[in-house]
Amino acid sequence: MKPQRSVLFCRCAFARVVPDDVKNDVLKHLVHSAEPFDAVGDLCEMSARKDPTLVDLAAQGNLTVVACYPRAVKWLFSAAGAPLPTEGVEVLNMRTDDAQTICQRLTPGFSNATPDASSSSGESAPAESSLSGGSA
Template sequence: MATPQILYCTCAHTQLVPPGEQTQLRTILGQIPDRVTCISDLCGYVARKSPELWTWAETDNLHIIACYPRSVIQLFAAAGIVLDPTRVTLINPRTTTPQAIAAQLGLDPNPSGIPPLASPPIVDAAAPWFPVIDRTRCVDCKQCLNFCLFDTYTETADGRVEVSQPLNCKLNCPACARICPEAAIIFPKYPEAPINGENISDETAVKEQIKVNVEEILGNDIYAALARRKARSKRKLIRTNLDPARADAERTHYLGNLSEPVVFRPTIPPPTTHSEEEN
């Protein structure tokens, strides 16, 4: 078997993994710096459909340290890539301690005298926030397409819904996922299940919560509400005319009652001299 190679996403725009654990993990990976590719945000690579994605997917014995495995699989799928489970191992640092990750990689969990890997440069001016569709659950009902006001979704010639304009999505707004009848929409940076990509263990409970969300957001007449939103969207085809205040109010309302809010770090301008993908 090939020597394990590591792709490590720090999800630099969020603090979904506590900073202390991030430092511990970077120190553990500092034992094998030549085998680690450290990136600031896998979602950004997917939004840009960066060619590195195909290179990584074709790497033998690749370990991807990112978020929930369902999220990672569907992120690569959004770029047209099917991850081969015989070649790729997925590790979730949101639920796995740095020491457990070290054990899985055969590394010292408490190395001394090892400098941590440097944090990768942040190249996305804002946190890449967009939905990915879990094709194992999606039935192409088009509820998300008709609901979204920002043209994030489109319908293909064969009737499939796809996320064609991911960066149109409004930061911190998961409303389409909250009302998806099949729980097929994932926002990898969302803090709570199942929208964050966590596996669904209780289908009944999830479907009941979706019913509550739909009634809260759309009311009793779903189709009439969707028709009104679709008409409203058509009146807003010129993106520069969107009302930022209204977008803020909508995503705040649709976040629901989170036990912990999504925490994003301040926006950081992209580097002017080099890009993350060149490193």
């Protein structure tokens, strides 16, 4: 049986690289949804501290991480001694995708997170979601 999907949200609390409107709208969507989720203040900070919670998170098979670039997320977990499995992990990128796109990925069928979610935009066009990273 496929394990229940876990959602991990990173608030990137120590920097302004994730647009505020995107992270606030996505968090609002999660908080108001019927799905359980875990949220952390800052994945980078946890990675630097080698927080064992990252090991537990990485071990949870079916995981969606809502944070930043998949390559960064992959190696942040790895640096903490908690490598993510190559299968069953999806990374949604709040630096490139708008809130509505991310909310749709979190809740298929979702059409509008909040009245202002559709106006939220990230840095550029669509986020990648695989963990393979850039390999040019």
